[in-house]
Amino acid sequence: MRFLEVALAAAGLHLSIVFARDGEQKPLGVGPALGNKKHPNIVFILTDDQDLHMRSLDYLPLIKKHLIDRGTSYKRHFCTTALCCPSRVSLWTGKQAHNTNVTDVNPPYGGYPKFIAQGFNSDYLPVWLQEAGYNTYYTGKLFNAHTVENYHSPHVAGWTGSDFLLDPFTYMYLNASYQRNHEPPVSYEGQHTVDVLAEKAYGFLDDAVESDKPFFLGIAPVAPHSNVKSALFDGDIGDIGDVDDLAVFSPPIPAKRHEHLFKDVKVPRTPHFNPDSPSGANWVRELEKQTQENIDFNDHFYRQRLRALQSVDELVDGVFARLEANGLLDNTFVFYTTDNGYHIGQHRLQPGKELGFEEDINIPLIVRGPGVPAAEVSEVVTTHIDLAPTILQLVGAPSRADFDGEAIPLRKSELESATTSRHEHVTVEYWGFAITEGKLFGEAEHRLYLNNTYKALRIIGKSYSFYYSVWCNNEHELYDLKTDPYQLRNLLHPTEKAPETLLGIPFTKVTARLDSLLFVLKSCKGQTCTRPWQALHPTGDVQNLRDALTSQFDDFYVAEQKRVSYDRCELGYVIDAEGPQFGTDGLVYRHGARWDEWV
Ligand SMILES: *[C@@H]1O[C@H](CO)[C@@H](O)[C@H](O)[C@H]1NC(C)=O
Numbered sequence: 001m002r003f004l005e006v007a008l009a010a011a012g013l014h015l016s017i018v019f020a021r022d023g024e025q026k027p028l029g030v031g032p033a034l035g036n037k038k039h040p041n042i043v044f045i046l047t048d049d050q051d052l053h054m055r056s057l058d059y060l061p062l063i064k065k066h067l068i069d070r071g072t073s074y075k076r077h078f079c080t081t082a083l084c085c086p087s088r089v090s091l092w093t094g095k096q097a098h099n100t101n102v103t104d105v106n107p108p109y110g111g112y113p114k115f116i117a118q119g120f121n122s123d124y125l126p127v128w129l130q131e132a133g134y135n136t137y138y139t140g141k142l143f144n145a146h147t148v149e150n151y152h153s154p155h156v157a158g159w160t161g162s163d164f165l166l167d168p169f170t171y172m173y174l175n176a177s178y179q180r181n182h183e184p185p186v187s188y189e190g191q192h193t194v195d196v197l198a199e200k201a202y203g204f205l206d207d208a209v210e211s212d213k214p215f216f217l218g219i220a221p222v223a224p225h226s227n228v229k230s231a232l233f234d235g236d237i238g239d240i241g242d243v244d245d246l247a248v249f250s251p252p253i254p255a256k257r258h259e260h261l262f263k264d265v266k267v268p269r270t271p272h273f274n275p276d277s278p279s280g281a282n283w284v285r286e287l288e289k290q291t292q293e294n295i296d297f298n299d300h301f302y303r304q305r306l307r308a309l310q311s312v313d314e315l316v317d318g319v320f321a322r323l324e325a326n327g328l329l330d331n332t333f334v335f336y337t338t339d340n341g342y343h344i345g346q347h348r349l350q351p352g353k354e355l356g357f358e359e360d361i362n363i364p365l366i367v368r369g370p371g372v373p374a375a376e377v378s379e380v381v382t383t384h385i386d387l388a389p390t391i392l393q394l395v396g397a398p399s400r401a402d403f404d405g406e407a408i409p410l411r412k413s414e415l416e417s418a419t420t421s422r423h424e425h426v427t428v429e430y431w432g433f434a435i436t437e438g439k440l441f442g443e444a445e446h447r448l449y450l451n452n453t454y455k456a457l458r459i460i461g462k463s464y465s466f467y468y469s470v471w472c473n474n475e476h477e478l479y480d481l482k483t484d485p486y487q488l489r490n491l492l493h494p495t496e497k498a499p500e501t502l503l504g505i506p507f508t509k510v511t512a513r514l515d516s517l518l519f520v521l522k523s524c525k526g527q528t529c530t531r532p533w534q535a536l537h538p539t540g541d542v543q544n545l546r547d548a549l550t551s552q553f554d555d556f557y558v559a560e561q562k563r564v565s566y567d568r569c570e571l572g573y574v575i576d577a578e579g580p581q582f583g584t585d586g587l588v589y590r591h592g593a594r595w596d597e598w599v
């Protein structure tokens with residue numbers, strides 16, 4: 001059945017393979033090579049915890065040379081959950097975390113076992129790519145809680161060749177364990193993990209070139225993630241008392257040849273770096289100002305990140321050298337991104353991620369390939385859940401109705417039309433706790449901050465730029481990034497004096513619209529995630545926030561809608577903790593008709 005569908009989808013190509021149940025390909029006969037212009041190759045480089053906002057890209061000259069100067073940078077690219085595993089599962093499935101329900105790095109709410117339990121091992125990007133006739137390769141970190149003990153139960157599906165980093169050695173820069181195809185794990189004690197990975201990536205590239213099929217190659221180095229010495233974790237995350245029992249975090253470790261670099265470099269001293277007044281909401285607002293000793297350590301941490309990234313810079317150079325030597329550059333798309341962003345010192349935060357601030361969610365995405373404008377910076381809003389749709393479109397495979405995102409415009413004409421037609425929002429969500437990764441300074445500091453569960457909306461239009469969030473303790477945040485780009489004034493904090501008007505209308509009328517939009521997005525599925533206003537206004541007369549601000553809708557938004565709220569804080573996506581739900585409790589603008597009647 002699947003084979004027939006694929007054959008039809010491949011329209012006119014003699015796709016002569018069938019797919020065995022275990023996902024391995026069995027050649028039936030030799031058809032014409034698929035490695036032609038219609039079927040470009042894809043190289044996807046995915047770093048770990050790389051920031052955009054602390055300017056890490058400024059220190060990577062080879063990435064600049066091959067990617068930034070020759071491709072398009074998407075400066076408004078966002079992850080939708082600022083944590084490795086949920087973000088990666090969303091990336092490889094094209095679904096928001098509330099639709100994957102892989103919301104954490106460890107069971108019961110996340111990690112590799114949850115990915116398996118949710119049925120994604122036979123239903124995610126590499127599997128679809130193989131169905132479309134591609135060879136698929138991957139090396140590096142795939143997910144968390146993918147371990148030396150569970151890697152074979154079952155094996156990861158979908159890859160023609162794979163060599164995965166495994167826990168508990170994933171983040172040990174000098175003692176990584178990699179696990180190739182169906183072989184047992186191998187320890188690389190004493191070798192630098194990114195250098196080990198580079199050789200594996202080059203090897204897969206050679207394999208890919210030898211085959212006559214087009215290929216997808218995923219390269220996922222662990223830099224610049226913290227170095228972590230951890231135990232194998234198989235308990236209930238809710239029972240953790242002392243996180244140090246679970247994991248010991250330290251700055252990333254560069255290769256010897258990069259240790260001496262950047263001696264004078266410091267975290268950029270932006271206005272929100274260790275500010276005099278607290279900012280944000282919830283536990284963030286309680287943080288104390290950091291001491292000089294703390295700042296000095298964090299600057300060292302920052303330099304170690306930049307140094308560790310140098311190996312990635314060289315890896316990118318090596319990949320391009322090989323693509324060029326094989327004459328593949330004009331038929332290969334290279335994507336460069338990371339799983340989530342990172343903060344150090346902004347809002348007084350210790351090194352870490354897991355929040356909704358720009359540092360954590362607005363991340364690098366650079367694409368180079370045939371037809372992609374060179375040295376271009378695009379401002380269209382794109383997210384990680386758009387990447388799977390983008391890649392399926394590139395390989396000529398049909399899109400999937402259950403994608404929560406939509407393909408990213410790559411060519412000049414697409415980029416131009418997207419500036420007026422593409423959606424302007426990002427759905428941001430998080431469940432669980434935040435972990436700090438630096439040293440602990442000061443009495444009041446914790447390694448673990450509970451109740452870090454929130455839903456948020458980032459929206460960027462021509463005349464507005466907002467971040468709106470609701471936390472599980474029902475605290476709210478609103479930043480007007482046009483006037484407050486560093487998110488220092490939470491306009492919804494009780495001690496902050498909210499402005500009378502915003503965008504020329506009363507403040508509360510704007511926040512009512514933002515809340516309703518988030519109300520739809522927090523449980524959206526499929527097209528509703530990209531066209532949420534259509535769920536509220538099925539007649540299609542509202543396409544964006546600007547349209548929704550029309551006074552005719554004041555009552556509908558201000559008086560009639562239910563509000564985003566939580567009943568309690570949970571560590572995962574437990575619906576009955578998450579207040580009213582659109583579809584059962586939310587109204588649509590259609591003479592008062594309810595959503596369920598309209599559907
Ligand atoms: C390195 O990893 C191996 C397992 O892969 C382990 O047996 C060994 O103890 C580790 N060495 C250090 C120094 O942690």
Ligand SMILES: *[C@@H]1O[C@H](CO)[C@@H](O)[C@H](O)[C@H]1NC(C)=O
Binds near residue numbers: 451569570
């Ligand atoms: C977290 O939230 C729970 C339930 O919503 C509450 O009982 C608890 O006090 C909160 N804990 C902290 C540390 O805020």
Ligand SMILES: *[C@@H]1O[C@H](CO)[C@@H](O)[C@H](O)[C@H]1NC(C)=O
Binds near residue numbers: 108572574
């Ligand atoms: C998500 O997974 C958790 C853990 O298995 C489960 O308790 C929860 O009900 C699931 N949420 C949804 C919406 O299915």
